[in-house]
Amino acid sequence: MLIETKGLTKRFGGLVAVNDVEIGIEKGKITAIIGPNGAGKSTLFNLISGYHPSSEGSITFKGEDITKKRSFNIAKLGIARTFQTTNLFETATVMDNVIVGHRLRTKSNVFDAVFRTPRLRREEQASRAKAAEVLEFVGLEHEAHRLVQDISQEAKKRVAFALALATDPEIVFLDEPAAGINPDETENLAALIRKMIDRGLTVCLIEHKMQMIMGLADHIVVLNYGKKIAEGTPEEIQTNEEVIEAYLGGGDKHAEAE
Numbered sequence: 632m633l634i635e636t637k638g639l640t641k642r643f644g645g646l647v648a649v650n651d652v653e654i655g656i657e658k659g660k661i662t663a664i665i666g667p668n669g670a671g672k673s674t675l676f677n678l679i680s681g682y683h684p685s686s687e688g689s690i691t692f693k694g695e696d697i698t699k700k701r702s703f704n705i706a707k708l709g710i711a712r713t714f715q716t717t718n719l720f721e722t723a724t725v726m727d728n729v730i731v732g733h734r735l736r737t738k739s740n741v742f743d744a745v746f747r748t749p750r751l752r753r754e755e756q757a758s759r760a761k762a763a764e765v766l767e768f769v770g771l772e773h774e775a776h777r778l779v780q781d782i783s784q785e786a787k788k789r790v791a792f793a794l795a796l797a798t799d800p801e802i803v804f805l806d807e808p809a810a811g812i813n814p815d816e817t818e819n820l821a822a823l824i825r826k827m828i829d830r831g832l833t834v835c836l837i838e839h840k841m842q843m844i845m846g847l848a849d850h851i852v853v854l855n856y857g858k859k860i861a862e863g864t865p866e867e868i869q870t871n872e873e874v875i876e877a878y879l880g881g882g883d884k885h886a887e888a889e
């Protein structure tokens with residue numbers, strides 16, 4: 632397993648958002664985390680990517696304990712993520728947005744910036760080259776110099792992917808990558824996710840669009856009220872009684888329909 636969690640728990644005051652969760656994310660595969668609204672999916676992502684400290688339990692990446700690491704150091708290890716609402720700089724170009732993502736991996740400091748040292752110039756060039764490479768990968772090479780505010784919703788999703796890829800990750804966590812886009816655009820993004828797998832990446836995603844997930848995921852983990860209630864192949868999950876009950880049973884807000 633590339634990533635494993637054991638007994639992972641997150642409490643917010645009295646609320647147990649993630650409750651004793653054990654998952655394994657296999658290298659080179661697409662793992663989907665599904666569950667009704669408020670099930671703890673985003674919190675689980677936040678724990679693994681170091682945005683929230685866990686209350687209990689452990690997280691390992693390639694056997695190394697990363698439970699206590701901060702988000703910056705986790706990103707450096709090769710774990711990237713996108714957010715439900717990625718904060719892009721709307722009035723900057725697509726290219727500049729992606730360059731910011733790449734700066735995470737560079738070393739220049741204020742001294743370098745003030746004196747425009749060779750290191751800074753070298754790194755700027757490298758960042759630009761990396762941004763161009765990932766923009767081509769996500770199919771946005773022709774939009775690189777457009778302002779983010781002028782590109783389509785699907786293209787913005789691709790920029791978010793490019794930002795994550797610019798950090799040279801081994802695994803990418805995608806938080807609802809297909810939210811707010813139409814079925815054709817959703818299929819395009821699914822194809823991009825498959826392309827990431829073909830290039831040797833591992834993908835873990837949260838998604839409410841069941842049709843997309845069932846056609847894309849190798850392995851599905853289902854959360855409900857913070858607990859893992861099922862996991863398995865799409866076929867196994869679709870026929871799992873507890874999963875059907877979680878989606879169709881009581882409760883106020885449930886997963887959005889296709």
Ligand SMILES: Nc1ncnc2c1ncn2[C@@H]1O[C@H](COP(=O)(O)OP(=O)(O)OP(=O)(O)O)[C@@H](O)[C@H]1O
Pocket residue numbers: 643646648666667668669670671672673674675
């Ligand atoms: N920072 C926080 N402080 C307090 N409670 C939180 C915090 N983040 C999440 N929660 C609560 O934890 C629970 C799980 O939320 P989370 O966002 O992880 O669910 P989710 O499965 O991602 O939901 P959605 O599908 O709506 O995004 C919810 O009850 C939520 O209100």
